[in-house]
Amino acid sequence: MSGDTILIQDAMGEKVGKFIQLMSTFIGGFAIAFARGWLLSLVLLTCIPALVIAGGGMAIIMTRMSSRGQVAYAEAGNVVEQTVGGIRTVASFTGEKLAINKYNSKLQIAYAATTQQQ
Structure with missing residues (x-):
C-alpha cells in the first residue's frame, strides 16, 4: 500500500x-x-476551441495507439510465460520452433503498433 x-x-x-x-x-x-x-x-x-478540439482528438488517438501496443506486448509476454512455465512439455514435443514463431509474430504486431504511435 x-x-x-x-x-x-x-x-x-x-x-x-x-x-x-x-x-x-x-x-x-x-x-x-x-x-x-x-x-x-x-x-x-x-481560435481556442479549435485548438482544444484538435488537442483532444490527438490525445484520444495517442491513447488508443498506446493501449494497442501495450496489449500486443502483453500477449507476447504471455506467450513467453506459458512457454517457460511448460518448458518440459514444450521440449518433449519439440515445440521450441513453434513457440519462437508465435512469439515473433506477437512481437511483429507490437512493433507495428509502436511504430504507428511514433
Whole structure:
C-alpha cells in the first residue's frame, strides 16, 4: 500500500506543478495581450476551441495507439510465460520452433503498433 502511495505521489507531483505553471502562463499571457491589444486578443480567443478540439482528438488517438501496443506486448509476454512455465512439455514435443514463431509474430504486431504511435 505504501509503495503505491509513493508511485501516485511521484506521478502527481510533477504533473500538478506543470499544470499550474502552464495555466498561469496561459492566463497571464491573455491578460497582457488584452491590456496591450484587445482586438487582436479577441481574434486569437476565437481560435481556442479549435485548438482544444484538435488537442483532444490527438490525445484520444495517442491513447488508443498506446493501449494497442501495450496489449500486443502483453500477449507476447504471455506467450513467453506459458512457454517457460511448460518448458518440459514444450521440449518433449519439440515445440521450441513453434513457440519462437508465435512469439515473433506477437512481437511483429507490437512493433507495428509502436511504430504507428511514433
